Amino acid sequence: MPIQQANWSPYDNNGGTCVAIAGADYCVIAADTRMSTGYNILTRDYSKIIQLADKSVMASSGFQADVRALQKVLEARHLVYQHQHNKQMSCPAMAQLLSNTLYYKRFFPYYSFNVLGGLDSEGKGCVFTYDAVGSYERVGYSSQGSGSTLIMPFLDNQLKSPSPLLLPAKDAVTPLSESEAADLVKTCFASATERDIYTGDKLEILVLNAEGIRREYMELRKD
Amino acid sequence: MFRNQYDTDVTTWSPAGRLFQVEYAMEAVKQGSAAIGLRSKTHVVLASVNKANSELSSHQKKIFKVDDHIGVAIAGLTADGRVLSRYMRSECINYSYSYESKLPVGRLVVQLADKAQVCTQRSWKRPYGVGLLVGGLDESGAHLYYNCPSGNYFEYQAFAMGSRSQAAKTYMERKFETFTESSRENLVKDALFALRETLQGEKLTSSICTVAVVGVGESFHILDKETVQALINEFEIAGEEEAPANEAAPQDQGGDAQAGAADQGPTDQGVAPMDI
Numbered sequence: 001m002p003i004q005q006a007n008w009s010p011y012d013n014n015g016g017t018c019v020a021i022a023g024a025d026y027c028v029i030a031a032d033t034r035m036s037t038g039y040n041i042l043t044r045d046y047s048k049i050i051q052l053a054d055k056s057v058m059a060s061s062g063f064q065a066d067v068r069a070l071q072k073v074l075e076a077r078h079l080v081y082q083h084q085h086n087k088q089m090s091c092p093a094m095a096q097l098l099s100n101t102l103y104y105k106r107f108f109p110y111y112s113f114n115v116l117g118g119l120d121s122e123g124k125g126c127v128f129t130y131d132a133v134g135s136y137e138r139v140g141y142s143s144q145g146s147g148s149t150l151i152m153p154f155l156d157n158q159l160k161s162p163s164p165l166l167l168p169a170k171d172a173v174t175p176l177s178e179s180e181a182a183d184l185v186k187t188c189f190a191s192a193t194e195r196d197i198y199t200g201d202k203l204e205i206l207v208l209n210a211e212g213i214r215r216e217y218m219e220l221r222k223d
Numbered sequence: 224m225f226r227n228q229y230d231t232d233v234t235t236w237s238p239a240g241r242l243f244q245v246e247y248a249m250e251a252v253k254q255g256s257a258a259i260g261l262r263s264k265t266h267v268v269l270a271s272v273n274k275a276n277s278e279l280s281s282h283q284k285k286i287f288k289v290d291d292h293i294g295v296a297i298a299g300l301t302a303d304g305r306v307l308s309r310y311m312r313s314e315c316i317n318y319s320y321s322y323e324s325k326l327p328v329g330r331l332v333v334q335l336a337d338k339a340q341v342c343t344q345r346s347w348k349r350p351y352g353v354g355l356l357v358g359g360l361d362e363s364g365a366h367l368y369y370n371c372p373s374g375n376y377f378e379y380q381a382f383a384m385g386s387r388s389q390a391a392k393t394y395m396e397r398k399f400e401t402f403t404e405s406s407r408e409n410l411v412k413d414a415l416f417a418l419r420e421t422l423q424g425e426k427l428t429s430s431i432c433t434v435a436v437v438g439v440g441e442s443f444h445i446l447d448k449e450t451v452q453a454l455i456n457e458f459e460i461a462g463e464e465e466a467p468a469n470e471a472a473p474q475d476q477g478g479d480a481q482a483g484a485a486d487q488g489p490t491d492q493g494v495a496p497m498d499i
Contacts, residue, residue: 076320083288083312 011063011111012037015198016048017147018059019188020117021159021181022125022140022173026209029117030185031059032147032193032220034201044201044222051213053078056094056118057206061145062132063111070110073101091118095128095136102134109133113144118208125173125208140173147192147199154188178207186218193220234346244350245343248372251352255298257385257421258285260356261395261414262367263405266438267358269296270414272385272421273433286435286445290315292325293359294435294443298385299372300352307351311335328359332368332376340374354384360437383417390420407438411446412458427455 018031031048034041049059050071058074060067077097081089089097095116102110109132116128116136129142141159143151159174174181182205193200203218229235230243237243258271275282286296287308295311297304314334318326335355342348355370369384370376381399383391394417402410414434419427429451437443 072320076316079316079319080312083309 010108011066013062013111013146014042014064015146016061017143017145017151017189017192017196017199018048018061018113018115019143019151019155019185020059020115020127020129020141021155021176021185022117022127023176023178023181024125024173025119025123026178026181026207027057027117027119027125027127028178028181028185028205028207029057029059029115030189030203030205031061031145032189032199032201032203034199035064036198039197041201047204049204049206050075051206052089052094053091053118054088055208056089056091056116057208057213058094058098058114058116059144060112060114062113066110067112070101070112070114074098077101090121091116091126091128092120092138094118095126095138098128098130099134099136102130102132106133113148115142115144117206119210123210143188145199147189147196150192150195151188154191155184158184178209182207182216189218189220232346233343233349242343245373248350248352249354252299252354252371252384253386253388255301255354255385256285257383257388257391257418258296258298258354258356259381259383259388259391259395259414259417259421260296260358260367260369260379261381261399261402261410261417262358262365262379263407263410264403265365266407266410266436266441267294267360267365267367268410268414268434268436269294269356269358270418270432270434271296271298272418273431282431284433286433287312288435288443288445289331289357289359290319290325291442292361292437293328293331293357294437295358296356296435298354298356303351304353304355307335307338307353307355310338311357325361327361327363328357328366328368329361329363331359332357332370335370336374336376339370339372342372343374356382356384358435358437359443360439365438381417383421385421387421387423390423391417394420407436407441411436411454415451415455415458427459428452429455 015036016032016034020029029049033045035043035046048061051057052074078089098116114130118126120126126138127142128136128138130136141155185205189203200220201222203220205216207214229237233244256272256274260269269286271285273282283301288294289311295308311331315326339351342350350372352372357368359366367379368376369379369382380402381395418432429448433445434451435445
């Protein structure tokens with residue numbers, strides 16, 4: 001009898017793409033709303049974005065069951081923080097918490113590719129980008145998910161500081177205005193939708209600024 | 224309360240069938256500064272007297288937010304109260320995590336009561352020395368519960384605990400029938416009036432009291448000092464209207480003061496340092 005191998009995986013990939021761009025006093029976080037498995041679409045209307053605190057918003061692509069579990073853990077931990085400190089968590093604090101939470105499951109990871117966006121304690125836009133086990137970095141812009149390979153080079157072209165030879169190399173927050181950044185994001189997704197089969201249906205954009213938070217939707221191709 | 228040979232251990236019954244340690248724990252609640260609660264069909268108000276140790280120090284926190292829909296006021300050993308509040312917060316968070324809905328108030332108080340009961344039946348523990356007024360809102364409406372160190376709990380329309388709470392109870396006994404249909408503003412005013420009764424003539428200002436509200440469409444929150452002071456000013460002006468009631472009250476209080484003069488001395492000196 002031939003050797004039998006386990007062929008069950010605890011993970012699945014539900015596809016989708018997330019983007020975040022940091023501005024001088026705002027942050028744009030966006031994700032498509034398509035949820036797939038294999039070559040099928042499960043739903044065209046699933047939000048990958050969650051507001052964790054006043055000034056922290058997380059978008060995650062990957063295995064949505066793990067994403068949801070991760071969101072719940074962070075929500076509960078934020079409540080504990082609020083009870084202990086009598087205030088909301090700042091975005092940099094949430095960034096560290098997310099990293100620690102991901103690394104906690106280093107040997108059975110959350111299959112979740114995250115971008116965390118928000119305003120730092122000075123009111124400036126910040127974006128943090130992660131891998132599945134919690135390695136993170138503050139950047140001026142980032143994308144994760146199935147369309148990230150298409151979007152990231154385009155954002156590098158549009159937003160990266162001109163000369164990589166100038167040291168220290170850093171992604172400054174973009175000088176773009178809020179509406180320009182939102183338009184850029186829409187362009188990114190319209191393009192990614194063309195070539196990535198897992199990205200499409202609808203785009204959900206959140207804009208975080210001193211006044212609060214604004215949500216916008218844009219239709220994307222459904223094929 | 225008298226010392227006797229059956230009161231050293233919480234696990235020792237007296238011949239009359241009493242657990243003295245538990246009863247002594249309930250005494251600790253009476254020594255704390257006053258806290259009151261009242262509820263209507265849609266709101267619950269908790270209020271407490273916050274006396275500071277001295278002019279130089281801050282005063283103790285006696286009202287805690289447990290969740291958006293539940294808050295608690297404590298009297299007695301405030302350290303015990305703080306620990307129990309942390310437990311309550313943790314239970315609410317875990318319930319929300321598992322069921323993605325709010326922990327019903329009745330379930331929380333049962334868990335709290337069971338936790339208190341454990342301490343009445345273990346020789347290496349002591350009962351919690353704190354009374355808790357748990358006020359909250361859930362699907363079945365607004366609720367106010369009192370949890371005591373014995374592990375008992377009861378639901379109330381209005382309740383007061385701590386030192387000189389009887390004065391507040393008397394006030395509320397007169398008016399409680401109006402509470403169910405009361406508006407939010409009148410409920411807060413009644414809470415302040417009741418709290419004033421416990422001060423026995425001392426001036427009520429927002430610096431010595433704390434008021435918190437939870438209700439339909441209103442998360443549990445503690446009212447800020449300015450709001451409270453504005454409400455106090457509003458009803459002290461209306462104090463004239465309350466004159467007939469006020470005239471009746473001092474006579475009762477005068478009688479009480481004389482009868483209680485003997486008790487007042489030791490009680491005043493012995494205000495539990497755990498709860499000012």
